[in-house]
Amino acid sequence: MTKKRYQLMKEWLVEARLKVLIWMNEDFAVEEKSNRSDLVTEVDRKVQDFLVRKITQHFPEDEILAEESGLDQTSITGKAVWVIDPIDGTLNFATQRDNFAMLVGYYQNGIGQFGFIYDVMKNKLFSGGRGFGVFLNEQPLSAPVPKDFSQGLIGVNSGIYRDNYHHVTELADQTLGVRMIGSAGLEFCSLLEGKILGYISFLCPWDYAAGIVLTDIFGFSFSDLDGNPPDFKTRQPFMIFQNNLYDKALEILQAP
Amino acid sequence: MTKKRYQLMKEWLVEARLKVLIWMNEDFAVEEKSNRSDLVTEVDRKVQDFLVRKITQHFPEDEILAEESGLDQTSITGKAVWVIDPIDGTLNFATQRDNFAMLVGYYQNGIGQFGFIYDVMKNKLFSGGRGFGVFLNEQPLSAPVPKDFSQGLIGVNSGIYRDNYHHVTELADQTLGVRMIGSAGLEFCSLLEGKILGYISFLCPWDYAAGIVLTDIFGFSFSDLDGNPPDFKTRQPFMIFQNNLYDKALEILQAP
Structure with a gap:
């Protein structure tokens, strides 16, 4: 079932990216959280809600640890836990409409199974997991050469x-x-x-x-x-x- | 003649970019200048040589102020002066193959007439000049909204x-x-x-x-x-x- 979750999340993220590209050009609310440079926007919430809805529809018993909407206290040690940052780099998103990413990790009993980092504006989706390597969009990536x-x-x-x-x-x-x-x-x-x-x-x-x-x-x-x-x-x-x-x-x- | 220079340089930069994309994937020499993080690569020199050759072929009386190859002492006050940084962000270029730009300005009697900034990896060419606005690739750009x-x-x-x-x-x-x-x-x-x-x-x-x-x-x-x-x-x-x-x-x- 891990493979199915991986495949579905990849599709959901592609869909979410297209939504972000539309939402970012509409007016959206921006709120301060702990301080002036700690922001959350309406788009953060909408992306998270979209992903959470998809997960709970398909995998109702999975747990979710996420930055917004009161999901930030979930323990990582559960049987099936998604960790989501709907818009990472919200300050960049709000002021630049650039240089931000969607992040999703999937954990079982505290051990990471796969992860996604989606550079929205460059349309670069990094994905991969235990036992099947790292991909940039559909291309396998090689580990960087060690340097000093x-x-x-x-x-x-x-x-x-x-x-x-x-x-x-x-x-x-x-x-x-x-x-x-x-x-x-x-x-x-x-x-x-x-x-x-x-x-x-x-x-x-x-x-x-x-x-x-x-x-x-x-x-x-x-x-x-x-x-x-x-x-x-x-x-x-x-x-x-x-x-x-x-x-x-x-x-x-x-x-x- | 300013317009002709602008048009030609735009064409040369598009050509230079394609060369950079090839050269950056070949082995190239990297040398330190004043210190360990002040670098010049063979690609810097080749790009500059390419642009200088084009300029001197078409406009043999024009002067050139440029980062490499001993052209760094030219005065900006001449009648027709090109200012060139063949690879701006050489350290990024050498270590990342990303996050660098080609820069060309054109000055008459110390007054800037037009400029080009080419973000090579994003393929974004910013260009423009006195009296004709700023363009991103072929699209006119508007001035940013003033903010606090x-x-x-x-x-x-x-x-x-x-x-x-x-x-x-x-x-x-x-x-x-x-x-x-x-x-x-x-x-x-x-x-x-x-x-x-x-x-x-x-x-x-x-x-x-x-x-x-x-x-x-x-x-x-x-x-x-x-x-x-x-x-x-x-x-x-x-x-x-x-x-x-x-x-x-x-x-x-x-x-x-």
């Missing part, structure tokens, strides 16, 4: 970089530089395509649930900044690096 | 942001946040499309020559961080904002 810090860029959250949180700037100095896109989902795409070596931010479960399933297939390592697995509950510091760089990155970030 | 700081994002250079150079972080705090793309040309595209309100970086003449011609048509204001015009000679601090925000931005950046 001195050969690539990293993605960082602006506040973390500015505050030199956990020595992030010292780590950045070993690389060729930092980039900030404003969407965790798109940072995961950059990791999958080998465009960045690693990524450090504060993330919620729906920000990383899809991405870690896909990057795991390509041998990336991730954790909070103390080296512990993320909790799938709260907003936490989060790091992910190519396997060959993870230990070295953690050592720098954990220095006293 | 609290309604949008800004682009910044990572070092400037990290060091709080000229109070940049205080300015950033009045906005919804910062983004870092790693290509001045692409930041100018974001300005033209209304995706960012302003941009602050260290730039060389070939980084801004094309962009300021285009953004000028849409009523943006630019200067160094002391409010003086850029010198078209050296690498300088550079700021550009929507007209309604420029004075306020300069005031924050100049605070003691």
